[in-house]
Amino acid sequence: MAADLFKSDTAFRELVRRASERAGTDLEKICLRGPERELTRTKNLQPLLVCVSLGYLRHLTDKGIRSDKVLGHSLGEISALAAAGIVSFETAVDIAAKRGKLMDAAAARVQGGMVAVISTEREAVLQLLAQKFPGAQLVLANDNTPNQIVLSGEIAALEQFAVLVAAEKIGQCRRLAVAGPWHSPLMAQARQEFSSWLDTIEFHAPKVPLIFNVTAQTETDPQKIRQLVARNLIEPVRWRTAMDSLRGAERLALFEVGPGRVLSGLARANGLGDEVKIFNINNLRGVEMVARLD
DSSP: OOHHHHHHOHHHHHHHHHHHHHHTSOHHHHHHHOOHHHHTSHHHHHHHHHHHHHHHHHHHHHTTOOOSSBOOSTTHHHHHHHHTTSSOHHHHHHHHHHHHHHHHHHHHTSOEEEEEEEOSOHHHHHHHHHHHOOSSSEEEEEEEETTEEEEEEEHHHHHHHHHHHHHHTSOEEEEOOOSSOTTSGGGHHHHHHHHHHHTTSOOOOOSSOBBOTTTSSBOOOHHHHHHHHHHTTTSOBOHHHHHHTTTTOTTOEEEEESSSSHHHHHHHHTTOTTTSEEEEESSHHHHHHHHTOO
């Protein structure tokens, strides 16, 4: 991941050095050489992913490619804060490092995880969730597409729900390789500490509209933006609704900036693939390619 940035981009390496100081480990080393178990620890992965996303974003903007709107899925919302001009790149790394540490600590206190549910019977799945798990034991965490949601909660509840879905023949469940029950009330203590810490961070009004996870709407008030960023830890990511809000824009193009292609797949699953151009910017070759397009 990001080998080309490490090789050629001194500004990116400075950003990673800052992230390493905040995380208390050499993120460049574990990114390029592992071990994977350290790379995937939440407290390490979150600031590193933000560094990588912002590294490629800087190259895009240097080529004159600038966004009309920005949004980011879960952790990606931190990178989006910087892309919108709400915080600096350096502050975004600090926020990601703090977020990662608090979530890592919260995950160590509970036996929790997440499961993706693939189903064409969305309402039946949600009704089953409401009937069998009316409390905080298991909740909707990501509303990704019409046919995919993600649930978050205690391990026992995740396993029980998968059995119920199979018995009802209303979908398929797949455990996600995550360290904890993200976007659930089980992160309440982390959210409280994160919110208090965010009050010490300077936020600005966005220069570019940012569609936030928990509301799928834009916001301009810096104090309200702080609250939305903190709420992200315990409330669902309303990605399907956010994608819907992009429809109808003239000559719409989507740029997925950062490692992987997951969001491009979600855009297509939300029906945007036929309407818009989708570009994956996960290496410098991708930046050069889109810079040559009209």
